[in-house]
Amino acid sequence: MVKPEIHTNSYINREISWLQFNARVLQEASDETVPLIERLRFLGIFSNNLDEFFKVRYATVKRIVDAGKTGKSELGGIRATELLEIITQIVIKQQTESLEVLGTIQKRLEDEKIYIVDETHINDFQHGFIKRYFIRKVSPALVTIILNDAVVLPNLKDSAAYLAVRMLMPDDKRQFALIEIPKSINRFVELPKKGDKSFIILIDDLLRHCLRDIFNIFDYKSISAHMIKITRDGELDFESDLSKSFIEKISDSVKHRQLGDPVRFVYDKTIDEETLKFLMSKMGIDDTDSIIPGGRYHNRRDYMNFPSLGRTDLLYDKIEALPIKGLSLESSILEAIDKQDYLLHAPYQTFSYIVKFLREAALDPQVKTIKITIYRLAQISHIASSLINAAINGKSVTVSIELQARFDEQANINYAQQMEEEGVNLVFGVKGLKVHSKMCVIEREEGKKLKRYGFISTGNFNESTAKIYTDYTLFTSDQRILKDVSKIFNFFETNYKIFRYKHLITSPHYTKKAIFKLIDVEIKNTKNGNQGFIRLKMNSITSYDVIDKLYEASNAGVKIQMIVRGICCLIPGVKGLSENIEAISVVDKFLEHSRVYIFGNNGNPKVYISSADWMTRNIENRVEVSCPIYDEAIKQEIMDTFDICWRDNVKARLINTPNENEYKINNDEKVRSQIATYDYYLKKLEN
Structure with missing residues (x-):
């Protein structure tokens, strides 16, 4: 069979580009310079990413196939049926590689006297501990399903x-069962430790060790x-049930998600064929679904929570978040x-x-x-408690909360x-539009007037992710900007009106037009003999x-110059198409999440921080905000930190070049941008 092209002459298919991004995550798990336990956690991130990819992107392509459409226009020129085949091939290859990486890490852990044991390597003392642990903690939590030809398999x-x-029973008949x-x-x-040796067993193998206890009646x-x-x-x-509130509908939909159509079936490749065929028949899975042979263990996303065992030497050095x-x-703070104005750059x-602002x-x-506006809240949210506190104190508190923040719906509902x-x-956004903007405005009575204070961010107001996601937040009392922010909240209440904004760039009405206008200025300046430049940092670009x-x-x-962490459908460096475009991706300890747009503007750069990636959904189907930076010192700070990231030659990869995910290597002084950025802020405190 002829190997299909994964892109047209002008664009990389977005699903393929996403898988290339996840390959960069797997590179971190493979990297010998990354601390061992962190490598395991990157393996967990890789697996978790893949789960979400199949739930969302693969499922979308499969719906196109099931509808009898080709999908070529929205899939970058590749037929949907062909794309499903390509994805499956890539995923099988990546899964194989990830198993090899896991095996290598486990050997290295043994060098550090950390042993991951299975049910075949249990000594008598460990056997007693496992028995007690199983009876006390595991057995009461087990769901075991006995199967036969007459039993309908639950979802x-x-x-x-x-x-x-x-x-295998005495009469040579087979009895099947499932243990969740x-x-x-x-x-x-x-x-229990033995001297300086640490031992870990996965629940999966603990259950295998206790199979006789589970099935002792057979x-x-x-x-x-x-x-x-x-x-x-x-x-x-x-549902279209008009008697239900929006919260109830979202809550019911989240529950029903568990009954969605299967899009991937992963199995241990050593399973016997009889059992595999029996299960696939019971679950209604056939060759049109993505069937992935895997290793002994699935749900490797759990490795994100691999215990530290007190081994700080096998973890990244912790940084202490700095003051501004x-x-x-x-x-x-008001x-x-x-x-x-002040700029917060998390997690540095x-x-x-x-939290202090809201308290x-x-x-x-x-x-x-x-x-x-709230998009993704932490499980324990000081943001939410501060807003409740404000309401109890008699403030008028309005929260635009996005109940359809994918996979975080339940936390937001609660x-x-x-x-x-x-x-x-509570305001539940605008029909047909997700509210993805990150902003807050308060009104304070000063004399006979109300004065506005607020903040605009590139990231979610989430205490947990703020420790690992890089994001900018601008604190300001600039009435020009905050007047526009207030207009957006008016839009939530009266969305039949389209408001005009003098300073903010907003989706869905103005983002594309504004971006094009800014790009046109650079084109014009360049054609007039001046040096035009554009510097962009974002998660994805697909439009x-x-x-x-x-x-x-x-x-x-x-x-x-483009720093794109995830999906990049643009192909840089092609003569006659994109020869003046360079693109890199940085994958490291922190997740690069901030969105920044910098336009040269003939020597007086225009700088924006934004909630929006340059994807069709962000530009046309969401409420997004891009905020201009007017304070010259903050403008310089953002350009400085962009430059640090651009100079990364340790964790930066060249994207969409012939050698996929090749590290950016040069003879310059070594720059690991996340470490260098922290040092940059340390020096600012000293000066």
Whole structure:
């Protein structure tokens, strides 16, 4: 068979580009310079990413196939049926590589006297510990399903792992069963240490060791257990029941997601054919689904939570989040912002400033209103508690909460219900549009006037992710910007009106037009003999319209530097198409999440921070905000940190070049940008 092309002459297919990004995550798991336990955690991230890919992207392509369409226009010129085949080939290759990586890491762990044992390597002392642990903690949590030809198999849970058990009975008949791996128990069980040696057994193998206890009512000649996992379509389906609230509809849809169509079936490749065929028949899985032979263990996303075992030498050095020079957590943050703008760059600087802002607003008698957008809340959210506190204190609190933040719906639903009970005014966005912007504005009574204070961010107001996601947050009392922010909240309430914004760039109405206008200025300046340049940092770029505009700028001689962590459908460095475009991706300890747009503007750069990637959904189907930076010192800070990231020659990869994910190597001084950025902020504090 002729190997199919994964891209047209002008674009990389977005699904293929995403898989190339996940390959970069797998590179980190393979990297000998990454601390051992962190390598295991990258392996978990790789696996978790792949689960979400199948729930969302693969499922989308499969729906196109099931509808009898080719999908060529939306899939970059590749037929949907062909794309499913390509994806499966790539995933099988990556899964094989990931198993090899896991094996290598386990050998290295043994060099460090850390042993991951299975049921065949249990000594008598460990056997006693496992027995007690099983009876006390595991057995009460088990769900075991006995199967036969007459039994209808219940719907297996999305992304849950199961042990498929086969018993050979005395009459040579087979008895099948499924054991659900309990999620309520840590996947990794620490066994008693022996001297300086540490031992860990996975719950999967603990269950294998205890099979006789689980099936003690059966008289069998032999028993075996192999792991399987099913991934289901992650799309939410909504009921039309008018008697239900929006929260109830979303909540029901999240529950029904567990019953979505299967899009991937992964199984231990050593499973016997009889058991495999029996299970596939029971689950209604056929050759049109993505069937992936795998290793002994699935749900390797759990490796994200591999225990540290007290071995800090096998982990990244922890950094202490820094303060922002001139901004104190021990005095009024509103008074400080009244005098000048401040920039928070998480996780290098502490997220506590955002919580402090909201706590102060909740207590200040002069603060009358608080309005904020929320996309993904932490499981334990100080943001939510501050807003509830404000409502209890009589403030008018409006929260635009996105209940359709994929895979975080339940956490948002829980907090939405709490806030509603305490008198917070909830706004559920705009019909047909996700609210992805990250902004807050308060109104404070000063004299006879109301003055606005607020913040605009590139990231979610989430204390947990703020420790590992890089994001910018601008604190400001600039009335020009905050007047526009207030207009967006008015749009949520009266979305039949289209508002005009003088300073912010907003989706869905203005982003593409504004971006094109900014690019046109660079094209014009370059054609007039001046040096035009564009510098972009984002998570993904998939919009063909925007990519074509960047190609146009490149052909006009505009120098374009792009830092794109994830999906990049643009192909850089092609003569006559994109020869003035360079693109890199940085994958390291922190997840690069900030979005920044910098336009040369003939020597007076225009700098924006944004919630929006340059994807069709961000430009046309979401409420997004790009905020101009007017403070010259902050503008310079953002350009400095962009430059540090651009100079990375340790963790940067060249993307969409002939050698896929080749590291950026040069003779310059070694720059690992995330370490260098932290050092940059340390020096700012010293000066």
